[in-house]
Amino acid sequence: MSKSATSKQNHVLELLDLFRQFGYDGATLSKISQSTGLGKASLYHHFPGGKDEMVETVLTTLEQGLQQLTLEALQTEGDALTRLQKMCDRLNKAYDSGQKPCLLAALMLGSAKDMFQGRVSKLLQVWIEAIAAVLIDAGMDETLARQRGEDGVILVQGALILAQGLDDPAPFRRIIQQLPETLCRPA
Amino acid sequence: MSKSATSKQNHVLELLDLFRQFGYDGATLSKISQSTGLGKASLYHHFPGGKDEMVETVLTTLEQGLQQLTLEALQTEGDALTRLQKMCDRLNKAYDSGQKPCLLAALMLGSAKDMFQGRVSKLLQVWIEAIAAVLIDAGMDETLARQRGEDGVILVQGALILAQGLDDPAPFRRIIQQLPETLCRPA
DNA sequence: GTCTATAAAAAGATAGAC
DNA sequence: GTCTATCTTTTTATAGAC
Numbered sequence: 001m002s003k004s005a006t007s008k009q010n011h012v013l014e015l016l017d018l019f020r021q022f023g024y025d026g027a028t029l030s031k032i033s034q035s036t037g038l039g040k041a042s043l044y045h046h047f048p049g050g051k052d053e054m055v056e057t058v059l060t061t062l063e064q065g066l067q068q069l070t071l072e073a074l075q076t077e078g079d080a081l082t083r084l085q086k087m088c089d090r091l092n093k094a095y096d097s098g099q100k101p102c103l104l105a106a107l108m109l110g111s112a113k114d115m116f117q118g119r120v121s122k123l124l125q126v127w128i129e130a131i132a133a134v135l136i137d138a139g140m141d142e143t144l145a146r147q148r149g150e151d152g153v154i155l156v157q158g159a160l161i162l163a164q165g166l167d168d169p170a171p172f173r174r175i176i177q178q179l180p181e182t183l184c185r186p187a
Numbered sequence: 188m189s190k191s192a193t194s195k196q197n198h199v200l201e202l203l204d205l206f207r208q209f210g211y212d213g214a215t216l217s218k219i220s221q222s223t224g225l226g227k228a229s230l231y232h233h234f235p236g237g238k239d240e241m242v243e244t245v246l247t248t249l250e251q252g253l254q255q256l257t258l259e260a261l262q263t264e265g266d267a268l269t270r271l272q273k274m275c276d277r278l279n280k281a282y283d284s285g286q287k288p289c290l291l292a293a294l295m296l297g298s299a300k301d302m303f304q305g306r307v308s309k310l311l312q313v314w315i316e317a318i319a320a321v322l323i324d325a326g327m328d329e330t331l332a333r334q335r336g337e338d339g340v341i342l343v344q345g346a347l348i349l350a351q352g353l354d355d356p357a358p359f360r361r362i363i364q365q366l367p368e369t370l371c372r373p374a
Numbered sequence: 375g376t377c378t379a380t381a382a383a384a385a386g387a388t389a390g391a392c
Numbered sequence: 393g394t395c396t397a398t399c400t401t402t403t404t405a406t407a408g409a410c
Contacts (some may be wrong), residue, residue, distance in 0.1 A: 002377090025213040026297025028403060042376050044405070051404085052291065059266055095206045106296055108351040109288065110213025148356050150349065158345025164295040165311045166306055171337050191393090197398050215385060231387070238386085 008046065009061075011036050016058045020103040024055065024112030038187065046124070052115065059119050062103065065094075066123060070130035080138035082179035085130070091156060091176060098163035098172025106158060127153055148183045153181060196234065196248075198223050203245045207290040211242065211299030226244055239302065242294070248308050250289065252281075253310060258316035267325035271367035274318070278343060285350035287361025290346060322370065335370045342366060350366060 014035050018027045029051070033040050047053040069090055076083045095102065104123060107116045128149035135145035159175035201222050205214045216227050216238070223230070234240040257276055263270045282289065291310060294303045315336035320334035346362035 021295040023210055025210060025211060029405085031402075040404085041378085041379055041406080043410095045375065101296065103347075104347045104352055107290070108348065109293055109296060110209040113351070117352075120352050121354060124349065147361075148376095150361075154345035154349050154358065154362065155341060156345070157348040158341035158343070161289075161292045161295065161344040162311065162341050162349070164300070165291055165304075165307050167308060171341065174334075174337075175341065202410065216387085217385075225393095226395055227386085228388075228396085 011038070012057055012061050015054050016103060017100070019055060019058060019066055020106045022102050023109050024107045024115075025110045027051070045060065055116060059116065059123070060136075063119075063123060063126075066126055066130070070126065070133070073130055073134055076139065078154070080134050080140075080184055081180045082083065083134045084131070084183055087134075088179050090178050091172075095156075095160060095172065096164070098160060098169035098176075101164055102157060102160050105160070119159070124153060131183065138184070140184075141187075152179060152183050155182070198233070199244055199248050202241050203248070203290060204287070206242060206245060207288050207293045210293045210296050211238065211302075212297045214238070217277065219333060240297070243304060243306075245290065246303065246310070250306075250310060250313075252333050253317070255261070255312055259318070260317055260351045261324065261355065262323055267327075267371055269320050270321045271318070271370055274321075275363050279360075282343075282347060282359065285347060285356035285363075288351055289344060289347055292347070325371070327371075328374075331374055339366060339370050342369070 009031065010143070015032065018032055018035055021027075022031065029040050032043060032051075032054070036043070038046070042045070043054075044050065047057065051171070069087065072090075074085050076086050092098075104120050107120055128146065128175070130141070131152045132145040132149035135148055136142055140186050155175050156179075159172040163169050163172040191245075202219065204218055205222055209215075209218065216230065219230060219241070220227050225233070230241075231237065234244065236243070256274065259277075260270050260274050263273050291307050294300070294307055315333065317336070317338045319329070319332040319336035322335055323329055327335070342362050343366070348361040350356050350359040
């Protein structure tokens with residue numbers, strides 16, 4: 001990978017952080033310029049489409065990360081509990097133990113909702129299907145497994161909201177810790 | 188109640204809708220002016236503190252509604268399942284069957300987070316305690332009941348995020364429908 | 375690829391008439 | 393209590409030098 005490519009990837013990670021903490025409307029070019037260390041004109045050089053293109057780029061990175069997580073989950077050795085445990089480890093890291101919000105939730109607010117609804121919906125469906133695939137592979141009924149996939153996403157998203165709202169990561173940590181068993185529990 | 192008081196209350200409800208759908212940064216004075224039918228100068232007449240004061244007013248209305256819901260829940264006749272069912276009916280209405288986001292989640296994004304964190308945290312705690320009180324009253328262990336209070340808020344918030352993200356209210360409706368039994372389930 | 379400078383548009387806020 | 397008009401600041405976006 002070339003030097004400029006990794007540098008651009010670092011900028012994308014900073015953009016992810018900004019958009020998920022401030023949302024689309026709150027992440028102003030001034031904040032973005034400050035965080036990345038790039039002048040506004042430089043930002044438009046890398047992203048001619050402005051904030052829209054920045055978010056699109058971040059979403060592409062997220063899609064790739066989610067696909068990787070999905071593949072890993074099914075390639076991991078062991079039973080469903082072990083596989084889900086590994087997914088939870090990744091989630092815990094991605095959300096900094098509940099201290100950082102989810103970009104997908106942030107993008108469903110304000111003017112961003114109409115712009116990115118399609119890609120956000122797709123990402124959520126992939127995530128749900130990733131959880132369901134593990135459970136189906138472990139012998140769970142497909143309908144129940146997909147409902148459990150929804151439950152997994154719901155619990156993670158809800159725990160993130162509560163952790164942000166209470167300014168306390170404890171609820172997120174508890175949900176993540178209980179998640180594998182919660183999802184595997186018989187109906 | 189005087190005519191102007193109910194008129195002001197209607198404006199507060201429109202403000203609630205704007206802030207929860209667009210967030211603090213996305214709810215511009217132009218949008219607010221358009222939705223309320225009041226000119227910008229009139230808005231500053233009613234809320235000299237600008238958007239900050241508007242949000243504060245909305246939060247006060249929300250606090251009153253939550254206190255009322257809490258009291259009603261404990262005064263309702265019947266067992267815990269019946270009481271929680273009534274709470275779910277209220278939530279279903281408040282969130283328009285999952286079609287409208289939660290203000291508390293919206294306020295945890297962007298510049299609003301630092302401004303309103305304290306009041307949001309307090310509201311969430313009252314909500315959690317309201318659920319726990321019903322369960323404790325039904326004989327549940329206090330520690331478990333408070334955890335279930337957290338679970339209730341987490342499930343509602345997460346279901347709202349998923350419903351917004353998928354642009355489909357079905358997950359919210361399912362979670363709400365299952366919530367009373369989910370919360371009452373033995374450990 | 376980055377910068378300074380600048381322009382154009384939008385947002386927040388106020389003055390003063392009615 | 394509401395309006396028009398105005399002002400200030402911020403935001404988005406671009407031009408052009410290096």
